[in-house]
Amino acid sequence: MKLIQLGLEHEAALRDFLADFAAAGEERIPAYFGDPDMSHAEIVETFAKQSRGEGLEEGWVPGTTLFLVEDGRILGVANLRHRLTDHLRRFGGHVGYSIRPSERNQGFATRLLEEVKAYARVTLGIDSLLVTCEPENAASARVIEKCGGVLEDESFYEPAGHRVRRYSIAL
Ligand SMILES: CC(C)(COP(=O)(O)OP(=O)(O)OC[C@H]1O[C@@H](n2cnc3c(N)ncnc32)[C@H](O)[C@@H]1OP(=O)(O)O)[C@@H](O)C(=O)NCCC(=O)NCCS
Numbered sequence: 001m002k003l004i005q006l007g008l009e010h011e012a013a014l015r016d017f018l019a020d021f022a023a024a025g026e027e028r029i030p031a032y033f034g035d036p037d038m039s040h041a042e043i044v045e046t047f048a049k050q051s052r053g054e055g056l057e058e059g060w061v062p063g064t065t066l067f068l069v070e071d072g073r074i075l076g077v078a079n080l081r082h083r084l085t086d087h088l089r090r091f092g093g094h095v096g097y098s099i100r101p102s103e104r105n106q107g108f109a110t111r112l113l114e115e116v117k118a119y120a121r122v123t124l125g126i127d128s129l130l131v132t133c134e135p136e137n138a139a140s141a142r143v144i145e146k147c148g149g150v151l152e153d154e155s156f157y158e159p160a161g162h163r164v165r166r167y168s169i170a171l
Pocket of ligand 1: 097110138
């Protein structure tokens with residue numbers, strides 16, 4: 001199992017990964033910012049540019065999209081923001097993630113977040129990760145806690161329209 005950035009060779013694997021969410025009726029995939037109208041080559045290029053901080057939309061910071069892969073199959077995706085904005089500090093934090101619906105509850109999100117922690121520390125020199133979730137998302141809260149998350153606070157965040165838990169993870 002390894003963490004990869006999307007390449008041209010992952011076209012079929014990405015299609016299969018996205019089809020898993022569609023089959024489960026999940027239209028929104030947290031942490032995945034691919035555009036279905038783009039070709040695979042354009043998606044690869046867009047992710048590479050986001051990671052380098054090129055062509056960012058207003059208010060966006062550089063972010064690296066990382067996929068957890070086993071035997072050529074994509075199990076999950078994470079987006080690691082290289083730094084925080086005021087908004088991300090309240091909601092979103094450094095990292096978001098999703099595991100394909102058919103492979104949940106087997107520890108893959110925990111593995112993914114552990115790999116992302118190592119990537120953030122070694123590649124980006126980040127020493128503390130902020131990770132947020134909705135209190136109702138018990139699975140996500142559990143993943144964050146298993147990965148060393150310490151609850152900072154929980155409060156209603158008006159722009160999101162719901163309560164947000166903020167955890168910090170020392171790297
Ligand atoms: C949240 C998510 C990433 C978890 O992925 P996963 O691979 O199933 O996570 P793991 O298997 O590593 O761990 C899940 C933990 O939550 C627990 N859990 C799962 N559903 C739960 C529930 N309804 N209530 C309480 N705990 C729950 C599991 O028991 C497990 O804990 P354990 O190891 O102590 O038993 C996955 O559900 C997902 O992709 N959800 C949609 C996207 C999302 O919500 N992303 C997070 C945004 S903050």
